Amino acid sequence: MSSRTTRIKICGITSIEIANVATNAGADIIGLMVNVPASPRNLSIEKAQEIAKALPPQTMVVVVMQNESAQIAEQIPSTWVQLHGDEDEQTVAEFAKTKHVIKGFRFDIEQVKRWNADPHIDVLLIDGSSGGKGESFDHQQLAQMMPTIEKPIILAGGLNTENVGDAIRTVRPFCVDVSSAVETAPGEKDPALIHAFCEAVIKADNEVYRD
Numbered sequence: 001m002s003s004r005t006t007r008i009k010i011c012g013i014t015s016i017e018i019a020n021v022a023t024n025a026g027a028d029i030i031g032l033m034v035n036v037p038a039s040p041r042n043l044s045i046e047k048a049q050e051i052a053k054a055l056p057p058q059t060m061v062v063v064v065m066q067n068e069s070a071q072i073a074e075q076i077p078s079t080w081v082q083l084h085g086d087e088d089e090q091t092v093a094e095f096a097k098t099k100h101v102i103k104g105f106r107f108d109i110e111q112v113k114r115w116n117a118d119p120h121i122d123v124l125l126i127d128g129s130s131g132g133k134g135e136s137f138d139h140q141q142l143a144q145m146m147p148t149i150e151k152p153i154i155l156a157g158g159l160n161t162e163n164v165g166d167a168i169r170t171v172r173p174f175c176v177d178v179s180s181a182v183e184t185a186p187g188e189k190d191p192a193l194i195h196a197f198c199e200a201v202i203k204a205d206n207e208v209y210r211d
Contacts, residue, residue, distance in 0.1 A: 006168055006205045007175035008198055009154060010182065010189075011064060012041030016054045018189045025191075026198035029060040029175065034076065036066050040187030041179065045075050052077045062102060070094045082125060089118055096120035102154065107137040109145065116149050124149070125177060128157025136163075139170045146171065161196045165204035172208070176201055 010022040011031030019030050032048045033041045043051070052061045061078040066085030073081045073095060081095050084104035095101050103115045104125035115121055128137040136158025146153070152174035159167055160181035167176065180186070182193040 004202065004205050005209045006173065006201055008201050009062070009156075009175050009177040010179070010194060010197075011062075011156075011177055012039070012179040012183075012187065013051065013189065014041055014043060014047075014187060016051050018191070018194075019051050019055055021189075021191045022194050022198075023056065023059050025195045026202060027059075027194070029062055030055060031062045031064045031082065031177070031179070032076070032078075033064045035068050035072055036064070045072065048076050063099075064104075070098065074098055084125070084127075089120070092118060093120045104154075104156070107142060107157075109141070112142075112145060112149065116151055121151065123152045123154060123174070125154040125156055127177075139167055143170050143172075159197075161193075161200045164197065164200050165207070168201070168204045169208055 007028040008026055009029035009031055010027045012033055013019045013030050022030060032043055032051060033039050034043050034045060034048045036042045055061060062080045062082045063073050063076045063078050064082040064084055065073060079100055081099040082102040082104050092101055100122045101120060102123040102125050103121045104127055105111050107126050115124055154175040154177050155167055155171050155173040156177035159176055159178050164176055178197050182189055182197050184190045
């Protein structure tokens with residue numbers, strides 16, 4: 001992983017080529033959506049396996065799932081899973097037997113408290129929607145909660161090259177997540193947009209955390 005303070009997660013990767021573009025641009029984490037038929041970024045188990053195996057070992061691969069079984073996640077060579085559906089605590093605990101768990105959810109004060117208290121969750125991914133729609137939320141509200149949140153935060157939802165710097169300054173998350181803002185069409189990642197987003201994060205990071 002990078003020595004930067006703010007990590008970068010590019011989600012919804014659909015090919016080895018774009019995965020390599022993302023890692024070369026500075027992404028620390030690659031998100032692969034598996035068995036999410038409604039998403040234009042959906043991958044079969046076989047395709048996700050292919051991409052995950054092709055990535056360098058220092059790249060963190062996250063299997064992104066909605067309302068799926070832990071057995072499916074176990075088939076992908078990754079130690080991390082992101083649950084971005086209506087999973088309850090019992091389901092989370094099942095996944096946690098074999099994977100590190102990121103719980104993704106739409107920003108809501110009570111939901112933040114709920115999942116922050118769950119011992120089976122390693123990281124919270126806080127979004128502006130149910131995922132992949134590029135919808136933002138009030139970052140100031142989350143910033144006010146940050147001193148009470150014990151788990152690392154991945155900030156998602158509506159982030160792009162123009163606003164990610166302000167988001168980092170306001171929330172100071174562990175990681176920022178982008179998908180639709182680096183696409184020319186749903187599911188079609190653009191190398192230039194990926195590079196521009198990573199450069200914006202690096203610039204903001206240097207400004208926020210410089211000595």
